[in-house]
Amino acid sequence: MRKIIHIDMDCFFAAVEMRDNPAWRDIPLAIGGSRTERGVISTCNYPARAFGVRSAMPTGQAFKLCPQLKLVPGNMEKYKAVSTQLQAIFHRYTDKVEPLSLDEAYLDVSDSPLFSGSATLIAEDIRRTIFYETGLTASAGVAPNKFLAKIASDENKPDGLFVLPPDKVATFVEHLPLRKIPGVGQKTAERLAKLGLHLCRDIQQVSLPILIKEFGSFAEVLIERSKGNDLREVQTERERKSIAVEQTFSQDLQQVLQGQQWLHRLYEKLHKRVLRCDAKNHIQKIGIKLKFQDFRQTTIERQHHQLDLPLLEQLLSEAWQRGEGKAVRLVGIHVGLKSPSQQAQLDLRWE
Numbered sequence: 001m002r003k004i005i006h007i008d009m010d011c012f013f014a015a016v017e018m019r020d021n022p023a024w025r026d027i028p029l030a031i032g033g034s035r036t037e038r039g040v041i042s043t044c045n046y047p048a049r050a051f052g053v054r055s056a057m058p059t060g061q062a063f064k065l066c067p068q069l070k071l072v073p074g075n076m077e078k079y080k081a082v083s084t085q086l087q088a089i090f091h092r093y094t095d096k097v098e099p100l101s102l103d104e105a106y107l108d109v110s111d112s113p114l115f116s117g118s119a120t121l122i123a124e125d126i127r128r129t130i131f132y133e134t135g136l137t138a139s140a141g142v143a144p145n146k147f148l149a150k151i152a153s154d155e156n157k158p159d160g161l162f163v164l165p166p167d168k169v170a171t172f173v174e175h176l177p178l179r180k181i182p183g184v185g186q187k188t189a190e191r192l193a194k195l196g197l198h199l200c201r202d203i204q205q206v207s208l209p210i211l212i213k214e215f216g217s218f219a220e221v222l223i224e225r226s227k228g229n230d231l232r233e234v235q236t237e238r239e240r241k242s243i244a245v246e247q248t249f250s251q252d253l254q255q256v257l258q259g260q261q262w263l264h265r266l267y268e269k270l271h272k273r274v275l276r277c278d279a280k281n282h283i284q285k286i287g288i289k290l291k292f293q294d295f296r297q298t299t300i301e302r303q304h305h306q307l308d309l310p311l312l313e314q315l316l317s318e319a320w321q322r323g324e325g326k327a328v329r330l331v332g333i334h335v336g337l338k339s340p341s342q343q344a345q346l347d348l349r350w351e
Contacts, residue, residue, distance in 0.1 A: 001166055003119035004234065005107040006141045006149035007090070007126060010158035013079055014045040017072055019135045028053065028066050031074040035059040036250075044350045046158060089129050093122055098234045106146055106151075108234040120163050138322035144169065146292045147230035151180055173228040174201040181225045182201060183218060191215075199336060200226035239337075241278060243267045244289075246332030252293050258288075263316055265332050268308050274307065282337045283307065284294060288315040290323065291330035292331065298322045307335065 009015065013031040018024050023221035028048035035038020039059040046273035051066035064067055090097045107126075108217035115121035123140040130138045137159035141152025144166050152283035164172055177199060179189040191214060197203060203211070203226040211219035225228065246267050254258050274280055286308060300315045312333055320328070 001055065001110075001144050001231070002108060003110045003112075003117075003148055004143055004149040005109060005119060005123045005126070006143075006146070006153040007086075007105055007123075007128075007130075008139050008141075008150075008153045008157075009103035010137045010139060011045050011087070012082075012136075013043045013045055014048075015136050016079055016082055017289065018045060020078075022169045023287055024072075025173070027070055028068060029316065030062060031061075031072050031207065032059050032062070033073070033248075035063050035071065036347070042246075044069075050203065067085060072150070082136070085134055089126065089133065090170065092129075093325075095128060096234045096236055098236060106234045120161075127159075145226055145343075146163055146229035146230075146232050148172075149175065150182075154305055173226060174199065176200045176226075178203070178222070178226070179322060181222065183221060183342055188215070188218075200228075233306040240277065240337060241281060242334050242336050243270065243273050244332055244334035245273065246289065246330055248291075248330045249328075253331070256317055259320060259328060259331055260330050263312060264309070266331065267312065268306070270333055270335070271307055278307075279335070279337055283335045285336040286312060286315075287304045287334050288312060288319050289330070289332035290316075290319045290328050291332070292323045292326040293329055294326060295329075296326075301336065 007052065014029050016028065017031065018163035026047065028051060030041050030043065030048050030053060032041040041053060041055055041057045041059060041062050043055050044053045044062075048062075048066055048069060051069075053062045053066055053069065056181060068117045072180070078312050079102055086103075087097065087099060087105070090107055093114060094107050094109050094112055098106040100106065106121060109119050109122050112122060115125065115272050119142045123142050127138050127140055130136060139157045139159060140161045141149045141164070142154065142162070143149040143152050143164040148164055148169065149231055152162040152164045162327070164344055178184055178192050178197060180209055181200075184192070192198070196212065197206065208219065212262070215222060247262055247266060253262070274283070284303065285301050286298055289299045291297040291345060300319045302311060302315065
C-alpha cells in the first residue's frame with residue numbers, strides 16, 4: 001500500500017502575479033493572450049472564476065463574461081524559476097518526485113521516516129514550507145495511489161488538504177462522478193450518460209463486453225478507476241514522447257494554400273527543435289493538427305522515421321478536407337518519438 005501525495009499550486013501563474021503585485025490580489029485577474037489576436041486564457045484567479053472565466057477559454061469570451069478583467073501577458077521565465085523552487089522543496093521530503101507540470105507533482109512518501117511516516121503530516125509541512133518560502137498557497141491530496149491523490153487535491157481547493165485513507169476508498173469512489181476519471185472528456189462523459197452511467201458505482205452494474213464494445217481498451221481503465229485502483233508508480237524520470245509546434249492565427253485561414261504557406265514556417269521551427277533535442281534519429285511518426293473556426297480539431301499521423309515536408313503537405317490537405325469548408329484558426333505539426341526501450345532494442349540489433 002503506497003502513500004502518495006499530489007501537490008497542486010492554486011491558480012499558479014495568477015498567484016505569482018498577485019504575490020508580486022498586491023494591488024491585483026482582490027480583482028479578477030487572468031494570464032493569457034491578447035483579446036484582439038485570438039488569445040486564450042492560460043489561468044485565472046478565483047475572483048475571475050466567479051464570473052465563469054476558465055483556463056483555455058478564448059480571451060474575447062472571458063472579457064464578455066468579465067469586462068473588468070485584468071489581463072496580464074505572463075512571464076514564463078519567472079514561473080519556471082518559482083517551479084524550480086518548488087521542486088527543490090519536494091526533494092527535501094522524498095527522492096520519488098514526478099513533476100506533471102510547472103505547478104503540480106506526485107510524491108511517493110511510502111518509505112519516508114519523516115513525521116513517523118505520516119503522509120498527512122508530511123503534506124501539511126510541505127504546504128507550510130511552500131507558503132513560507134514562496135508566499136504561494138498549494139492544495140494537497142493524500143491517498144493510496146496517484147489517481148486518488150490527484151482527485152483528492154481538488155477536494156478542498158484553494159489552500160486545502162484532503163486525506164483519503166485506504167479504508168475510506170470504497171465509499172469515496174462510489175459517489176465519484178465518472179467525468180473526474182482522467183481520460184473521460186466531454187464526449188466520453190456524454191456516451192457514458194447515454195448508458196445511464198454517471199458515478200463510479202454505476203460501472204459495476206455493466207458487463208465487460210458492453211463496456212469494451214462502447215469504449216474499447218479504455219473500458220479496462222474505467223473499471224479499474226471506478227474501483228479506486230491504480231497500479232502506476234511515481235516516475236522520477238519522464239521521457240519525451242513528442243515535439244510539436246503550432247500557430248494560432250489572428251484571422252482564420254480560408255484556403256488550404258494559406259495553410260501550406262504557414263506549414264513551411266512551422267516546419268523550419270520544428271526542424272530546429274528536433275535538432276536541439278537530439279531527436280533526429282528517434283522519430284517514429286509525424287503528424288498534423290488543425291483547429292477549425294468552431295474550435296473542433298482534427299489530427300492525422302503517419303508512421304515515418306524522418307521529417308518529411310511533402311508528406312506533411314499531404315496530411316495537411318487531408319486534414320483540411322475534414323473541415324468541410326470551415327476556416328482554420330490553428331495549424332500544428334509534430335513528431336512522435338521512440339521510447340528509450342525501443343531505441344535500446346534498435347541499438348542492440350545493429351551491434
